[in-house]
Amino acid sequence: MMLRPAVKLTHEGARxxxxxxxxxxxxxxxxxxxxxxxEGCNLLAFLRMDGARVLSVESAIRKAMTAATTGQPSGLLSAEKAPALAAATDGRMTKLKGGLPLLVDGQVVGGIGVGSGSGDQDLEVAEAAVAAFHALLREEPS
Structure with missing residues (x-):
């Protein structure tokens, strides 16, 4: 077979x-x-809350891209490989905490990246969003 079925994250899901x-x-x-x-690292939704650090705009996007690309939390990249991956991807991959993949039945459909707090705060916010995503999926009719 030359095609495979794919589940896609909608803009409503991203919102x-x-x-x-x-x-x-x-x-x-x-x-x-x-x-x-x-899943292709295309930005679907973004918000900078009032008071969030301006320089965290880029890190939040890169955390989301890292999680979507690897299917793992952004903070899990090995310390040895992180600089090489950042260089090879023109800085699009990061080891900073706060990026999580959005998974449906083991398939990556996207990623969320959060930045401006501490790494642990960023991760906590991302975890809450992923939990809400999965709760909404369970509510959807099949």
Whole structure:
């Protein structure tokens, strides 16, 4: 067979992930930059909350891209390989915490990246958004 079926993240799905992340960040009192990309690392949704660091715009996007590309949290890249991967990808891959893949039945459909707090805060917001994503998936009719 020359084709394979694919599940795709919609803009509505990306907005739901973004909204969940923003709600989690607001509850923590930590303004964040939040990026959601599809499986091909195309930016689907982005928001810089009031008070979030301007330089975290790029890191949030790169965290989302790293998670979508690798299918793993962005903080898991090995310390030895991280500089080479960053150089080889023109800085698009990062070892910074705060990026998580969006998975459906083991298939990567996208990634979320959060930046502007500490690495642990960024990861906590991303985890809340991924949990909301999975909860919404369970609610969808088959």
């Amino acid at each position: 739901n992930v973004l909204d969940a992340a923003v709600a989690a960040a607001a509850a923590m009192g930590v303004p964040q930059c939040v990026a959601v990309v599809d």
